[in-house]
Amino acid sequence: MGVMATIMIIEDDQTISHLIASELTRWQHQPVLVQNFSQVFQEFEAAAPQLVLMDINLPVYDGYYWMQQIRATSKVPVIFISSRNTNMDMVMAMNMGGDDFVSKPFAMEVLLAKINALLRRTYHYAEPASATLSHNGLTLDLRTGQGAVGTTTIDLSKNEYQLLQILMRHHGAVVSRNHLLRELWTDARFVDDNTLTVNINRLRKKIEAAGLPDYIQTKIGQGYLVP
Structure with a gap:
């Protein structure tokens, strides 16, 4: 079974990012974790992921800032993950070009379902071999x-x-x-x-x-x- 998608995790809480990464690996995806939070966009360009998971509260610049940078050059699907779950945050995330929003704490199954649905919608994954x-x-x-x-x-x-x-x-x-x-x-x-x-x-x-x-x-x- 081949790797299904490269997914970039832009999340500074290491516990959460590693949990998500190991779950993605189990589903045959290829997780990429951000190493330097002042270089998120450069790392995004280098990784060329098929999907991005974006926390809103980040060191240096927030998720909205990096979202603007990404949207200037890419239509890659982005799911916002945030403990800031006010309606305003959700509206802002969608207006910035986010495709979906998950509030912390979240169930891993819910996040995976959203990821897989978004990948299918975006790339028309038939997944004949990998499914x-x-x-x-x-x-x-x-x-x-x-x-x-x-x-x-x-x-x-x-x-x-x-x-x-x-x-x-x-x-x-x-x-x-x-x-x-x-x-x-x-x-x-x-x-x-x-x-x-x-x-x-x-x-x-x-x-x-x-x-x-x-x-x-x-x-x-x-x-x-x-x-």
Whole structure:
């Protein structure tokens, strides 16, 4: 699967920018982080990204300033990310040429959905190759969230889809129960460990019914494995 898009993250909070970057990498995008906040435009030109995530509160100059610089030469889609979520800020962001606005704190799924929708709209991404994961006879469609074994379709719940996607991306490696709990439920403390077992068992049954027994293996005391 090739990299889908180069996405520049103009955000000075390192925790947030690194979180976004690792999530983008998981979705096969190529994140670029700003190194020098007084040279944002030069770095933008050098990176030539297909999409920009722009914080409003930045050191040196604010996001609106850099937006003006970018819009003077480029129509690249820009999503503003800000803790300043007044209507005035949203209006200003759109008037400056922003394409979308996300308020902090935001859910990563929401940001990713906006990014992928904007990329599709802007570049008419068909994503034929990059929109599926395939391994050992099972194909997962990342657009519809459905699995397939040959011509047999597997309807998955949101959690089953997430679990299968993580296990397929890590195929050949054991994924710990803790990792899966953290990935699926933002606050794993409130999730009964049994919930994971139930979801895995349901997922197994669905894959088996489609003709692939033993697709997910349990490693006692370690976690789960798609070999």
